Amino acid sequence: xxxxxxxxxxxxxxxxxxxxxxxxxxxxxxxxxxxxxxxxxxxxxxxxxxxxxxxxxxxxxxxxxxxxxxxxxxxxxxxxxxxxxxxxxxxxxxxxxxxxxxxxxxxxxxxxxxxxxxxxxxxxxxxxxxxxxxxxxxxxxxxxxxxxxxxxxxxxxxxxxxxxxxxxxxxxxxxxxxxxxxxxxxxxxxxxxxxxxxxxxxxxxxxxxxxxxxxxxxxxxxxxxxxxxxxxxxxxxxxxxxxxxxxxxxxxxxxxxxxxxxxxxxxxxxxxxxxxxxxxxxxxxxxxxxxxxxxxxxxxxxxxxxxxxxxxxxxxxxxxxxxxxxxxxxxxxxxxxxxxxxxxxxxxxxxxxxxx
Amino acid sequence: xxxxxxxxxxxxxxxxxxxxxxxxxxxxxxxxxxxxxxxxxxxxxxxxxxxxxxxxxxxxxxxxxxxxxxxxxxxxxxxxxxxxxxxxxxxxxxxxxxxxxxxxxxxxxxxxxxxxxxxxxxxxxxxxxxxxxxxxxxxxxxxxxxxxxxxxxxxxxxxxxxxxxxxxxxxxxxxxxxxxxxxxxxxxxxxxxxxxxxxxxxxxxxxxxxxxxxxxxxxxxxxxxxxxxxxxxxxxxxxxxxxxxxxxxxxxxxxxxxxxxxxxxxxxxxxxxxxxxxxxxx
Numbered sequence: 242x243x244x245x246x247x248x249x250x251x252x253x254x255x256x257x258x259x260x261x262x263x264x265x266x267x268x269x270x271x272x273x274x275x276x277x278x279x280x281x282x283x284x285x286x287x288x289x290x291x292x293x294x295x296x297x298x299x300x301x302x303x304x305x306x307x308x309x310x311x312x313x314x315x316x317x318x319x320x321x322x323x324x325x326x327x328x329x330x331x332x333x334x335x336x337x338x339x340x341x342x343x344x345x346x347x348x349x350x351x352x353x354x355x356x357x358x359x360x361x362x363x364x365x366x367x368x369x370x371x372x373x374x375x376x377x378x379x380x381x382x383x384x385x386x387x388x389x390x391x392x393x394x395x396x397x398x399x400x401x402x403x404x405x406x407x408x409x410x411x412x413x414x415x416x417x418x419x420x421x422x423x424x425x426x427x428x429x430x431x432x433x434x435x436x437x438x439x440x441x442x443x444x445x446x447x448x449x450x451x452x453x454x455x456x457x458x459x460x461x462x463x464x465x466x467x468x469x470x471x472x473x474x475x476x477x478x479x480x481x482x483x484x485x486x487x488x489x490x491x492x493x494x495x496x497x498x499x500x501x502x503x504x505x506x507x508x509x510x511x512x513x514x515x516x517x518x519x520x521x522x523x524x525x526x527x528x529x530x531x532x533x534x535x536x537x538x539x540x541x542x543x544x545x546x547x548x549x550x551x552x553x554x555x556x557x558x559x560x561x562x563x564x565x566x567x568x569x570x571x572x573x574x575x576x577x578x579x580x581x582x583x584x585x586x587x588x589x590x591x592x593x594x595x596x597x
Numbered sequence: 598x599x600x601x602x603x604x605x606x607x608x609x610x611x612x613x614x615x616x617x618x619x620x621x622x623x624x625x626x627x628x629x630x631x632x633x634x635x636x637x638x639x640x641x642x643x644x645x646x647x648x649x650x651x652x653x654x655x656x657x658x659x660x661x662x663x664x665x666x667x668x669x670x671x672x673x674x675x676x677x678x679x680x681x682x683x684x685x686x687x688x689x690x691x692x693x694x695x696x697x698x699x700x701x702x703x704x705x706x707x708x709x710x711x712x713x714x715x716x717x718x719x720x721x722x723x724x725x726x727x728x729x730x731x732x733x734x735x736x737x738x739x740x741x742x743x744x745x746x747x748x749x750x751x752x753x754x755x756x757x758x759x760x761x762x763x764x765x766x767x768x769x770x771x772x773x774x775x776x777x778x779x780x781x782x783x784x785x786x787x788x789x790x791x792x793x794x795x796x797x798x799x800x801x802x803x804x805x806x807x808x809x810x811x812x813x814x815x816x817x818x819x820x821x822x823x824x825x826x827x828x829x830x831x832x833x834x835x836x837x838x839x840x841x842x843x844x845x846x847x848x849x850x851x852x853x854x855x856x857x858x859x860x861x862x863x864x865x866x867x868x869x870x871x872x873x874x875x876x877x878x879x
Contacts, residue, residue, distance in 0.1 A: 409841040459721070
């Protein structure tokens, strides 16, 4: 009975990661690599969908990307069922230590989290850092609050309850948003903190960036945070946010790029939120692809490793980066590309560098 | 080997698979939820805390148990009078007439609609209506989710009840009529006593479905991880929190979600057992 039980459990486990195991068997072949599998964040998905398709057209390598969330991307890499994972929040030193082998981070583009809202006849809403703290901790509950009027003298606010829409699932978008909130508001940092999912003081939850975007566009009086591309695509209005220099900044490709003007560490693990640059939109962040530093694992061939690296090298090059702009992500600044290329060169196979 | 033996073997094999599957599921749920129960003990069931922030992690299932019970009970309260009346309409008052077969077909059609479609309808039609009526400022909450659940389970309860009511022997009814009973009296003294165990079983099945329903509820309940404070307050259910948070969960949080799954399994099991008892007793 016990044996039967373990067989059944094994069968369930195998079926649960079928896509992954199918991939593994193909990677065992020494022949040309035909496909690469990846999974992770939904935040950069519009960019990845486009650019992965382009790569398949150009090089004939099929790329499959599963938008299962940053945490799922990390877990998939940990379980070695993907060639690389994708995440919006870099792994802390402790989390890296929990991985079975050393990993590296490759930034792929810069995205912004916008404060989207749904108020009839209100355009160009400006929100100060104090406003953000008050709205998202439940101090301001009505749109006609004098604190909002003080910032927006030209706007006639309706007498309407504020409905804060946040993510109900864990999310890298939430991490970027809460990291920014923690930087601008000690009250937020101590009571809510930063993380991929949080204990929310107010508001309602919706699943995924599309879910929050849909709920905001369907609910008058709502406000929430979403990946910028989702707001641009669905034409949901978003607020101008006060940056560290006191300017109210609209999220544009230029203002998002500006957030990465500062120093970037060699391993590229940095949060770009609340940038000190006066032109920067403050709720911006890199999104990363993560992979093992040594590609010799789980029966992978050196071709597999090389195909992964060649693709990533292409992804951070000018052609692919130009695509980022089409879907409203900011391309990587040159120094970030240089650092990412150094990291790619440091990736090895059985201790020997793969790329020249 | 005789064909008798072979067919017996096949039947045994098929039945064994069911036992093994159920056992494997219970085993997986139990072993997965051990870390959560080790950390929080039995208090896990009675704590309404749900804090996934790193370093301050604290999980409890009470908010979700409350949300599940509130929405399901609300749904079944709406469902009982409506489903019972409809089933009488189909199986007794207009039995065999065209209108009854039209209504019957509609009921079956409703029962076959996937829950995500109910969710969409609730999100785009029902929720704005609730906002327009001024019942709630954003339309999410126990009321909306419970209402959708009610609409989803009415067809189930109706078609089962209608089958049972149609099965009440005609001789009995005719005997009652010949004694001068009115239609209402026939329903009260003949049909209900004969059909009540089947009808109760139908409602319990419907209640069971309401407990586990996920997609439509998660789109309408508001997904706030607190005990709902009223009919129009937002909340979350056990099935919905699992569906929402499973993807990003690991460690203690994952274990807590599995523990909630285990509790849901136990609750639905209990409901089924109660249903069986009711059927046996009457």
